[in-house]
Amino acid sequence: MADTITEPAENPGDGPRYMRIQKVLEDRLTSGLYPAGSLMPTEIELAAEFNTSRFTIREALRYLREHGYVERRQGVGTRVISNSPHSTFFKSFGSLEELFQIAVETYYVILYTKRIVLDAELAELVGGLAGEEWFEVAGVRWTKPGGTPICYIQSYIPGRFEHLIPLLEGHQGPFFALLERHSDGMIEEAVQEIRALPMPAEIERQLGLAKGSWALQLLRRYLTDSGVLIASFNWHPADQMVYMMHIQRAKPTAE
Amino acid sequence: MADTITEPAENPGDGPRYMRIQKVLEDRLTSGLYPAGSLMPTEIELAAEFNTSRFTIREALRYLREHGYVERRQGVGTRVISNSPHSTFFKSFGSLEELFQIAVETYYVILYTKRIVLDAELAELVGGLAGEEWFEVAGVRWTKPGGTPICYIQSYIPGRFEHLIPLLEGHQGPFFALLERHSDGMIEEAVQEIRALPMPAEIERQLGLAKGSWALQLLRRYLTDSGVLIASFNWHPADQMVYMMHIQRAKPTAE
DNA sequence: CTAGCCTAAATGTCCATACCTTTTTGTCGA
DNA sequence: TCGACAAAAAGGTATGGACATTTAGGCTAG
Numbered sequence: 001m002a003d004t005i006t007e008p009a010e011n012p013g014d015g016p017r018y019m020r021i022q023k024v025l026e027d028r029l030t031s032g033l034y035p036a037g038s039l040m041p042t043e044i045e046l047a048a049e050f051n052t053s054r055f056t057i058r059e060a061l062r063y064l065r066e067h068g069y070v071e072r073r074q075g076v077g078t079r080v081i082s083n084s085p086h087s088t089f090f091k092s093f094g095s096l097e098e099l100f101q102i103a104v105e106t107y108y109v110i111l112y113t114k115r116i117v118l119d120a121e122l123a124e125l126v127g128g129l130a131g132e133e134w135f136e137v138a139g140v141r142w143t144k145p146g147g148t149p150i151c152y153i154q155s156y157i158p159g160r161f162e163h164l165i166p167l168l169e170g171h172q173g174p175f176f177a178l179l180e181r182h183s184d185g186m187i188e189e190a191v192q193e194i195r196a197l198p199m200p201a202e203i204e205r206q207l208g209l210a211k212g213s214w215a216l217q218l219l220r221r222y223l224t225d226s227g228v229l230i231a232s233f234n235w236h237p238a239d240q241m242v243y244m245m246h247i248q249r250a251k252p253t254a255e
Numbered sequence: 256m257a258d259t260i261t262e263p264a265e266n267p268g269d270g271p272r273y274m275r276i277q278k279v280l281e282d283r284l285t286s287g288l289y290p291a292g293s294l295m296p297t298e299i300e301l302a303a304e305f306n307t308s309r310f311t312i313r314e315a316l317r318y319l320r321e322h323g324y325v326e327r328r329q330g331v332g333t334r335v336i337s338n339s340p341h342s343t344f345f346k347s348f349g350s351l352e353e354l355f356q357i358a359v360e361t362y363y364v365i366l367y368t369k370r371i372v373l374d375a376e377l378a379e380l381v382g383g384l385a386g387e388e389w390f391e392v393a394g395v396r397w398t399k400p401g402g403t404p405i406c407y408i409q410s411y412i413p414g415r416f417e418h419l420i421p422l423l424e425g426h427q428g429p430f431f432a433l434l435e436r437h438s439d440g441m442i443e444e445a446v447q448e449i450r451a452l453p454m455p456a457e458i459e460r461q462l463g464l465a466k467g468s469w470a471l472q473l474l475r476r477y478l479t480d481s482g483v484l485i486a487s488f489n490w491h492p493a494d495q496m497v498y499m500m501h502i503q504r505a506k507p508t509a510e
Numbered sequence: 511c512t513a514g515c516c517t518a519a520a521t522g523t524c525c526a527t528a529c530c531t532t533t534t535t536g537t538c539g540a
Numbered sequence: 541t542c543g544a545c546a547a548a549a550a551g552g553t554a555t556g557g558a559c560a561t562t563t564a565g566g567c568t569a570g
Contacts, residue, residue: 014555016552016553017553017554018554052554052555053554053555053556054555054556054557055554055556056553056554056555058555073562073563074561074562074563075561075562075563075564076562076563076564082564130559145550159562
């Protein structure tokens, strides 16, 4: 027994035992040694193999289950369902509904609209020319009217949409989109760029918030006649990432 | 000791013990009996209170931690960080991007289209009349062409869209929507009802799948000129739940 | 041939116990 | 006063056992 401890068979003795075992098992999964669809060895067998107790094996298997590798069924066994980590696929199932609630059932309150002149930096950001007249719109997204503030948002609108700006002032509603329909039927969205920013200290004070409000979420979409839906997400303000995604209407392959 | 077992103090003896305990503790947290910021009783104390072992208490506390109620530190204790369950809000941030990948980057392959006559049950489901002619369309959603099958889907289409059915046969693509544009500009979606079902054994065999394939995801949407987007989700086949959601174009409140 | 029962196998739940590691706190001595 | 050290407290890891519950599959009786 003592020799099994001194022996650094699979891994150097860094972490707890169940972690080392979980790494070994993960390797076997990603390498395909335990193919998807098959049953893994039973807890007892693994315990024997690693010369440990069932408890330790269970701790390791818990990780594999939580990361989407395996599915465990009483009376059956441990079935491999994926050879790659954490199919967030399935992990996200639990929150699929709520996710869209965030996107849709949140509440957007416009704080101000302001006429601005693009500087070089801003021009780069919004895709305009320095010196052009634009509008800046700022607002706060809430969980619900009077609820919890989620994020602070700044949007930019070209000056040629000036006639739409009054519609925004004082707007409060679950969603925010500014569309214009042209005579040729095309629908154009006025808002060119949306940024989620750290909540300005001034606003924070007004709202009575703790400093450094964090995350944000924003969904923007526009619909056009051509059956294309574009949704863009602004992510965590810290990294300023913007995910953009196209949902194309399925074209019949036949025909 | 024996009396504590017979005594149904907190809850009737339905589930496993750690679940009942976790519910009791959750109540105490949401009710504020354990205020945020404070330290909860230690494992030993809780074990004594519930007359159980430390193991069982740990299982209960594990749940509380995973749901964002508490934070545990070796050498310190169990600190309450929230009196409400973990705003799935923030939990889901990590998967917002992937969520849409599921909806959009997955691949839908139609298996068959079949002309059927509604029976009473089906009529109720799809909102038609018993005896009407409809079409049943079945398909499988994949992670990618040739990838992993996710779920089995059945859709129902009224008979009056018969002329669109040929477009579906053999269709393979990332998305599936069947729209018809009327002369008045309205866009109507043919598919009236989508169900995600357990993968039929026959299909499973054809695809070489293990028995009991599980979860599913499906996004359906339709676009109309009126700027309304409707997305419906089918959930886990076991509970047959369907979540439906409307995104209304924001109407200017002023004016 | 089929329906139902039975059983074996696998995971799920639970206990008592022990020791380890981290953190806090208290004490003692320089 | 301050630092080092020791002790206590708390959760983390681990063992070994026991029984419960679920499932698949085989067997038997009809």
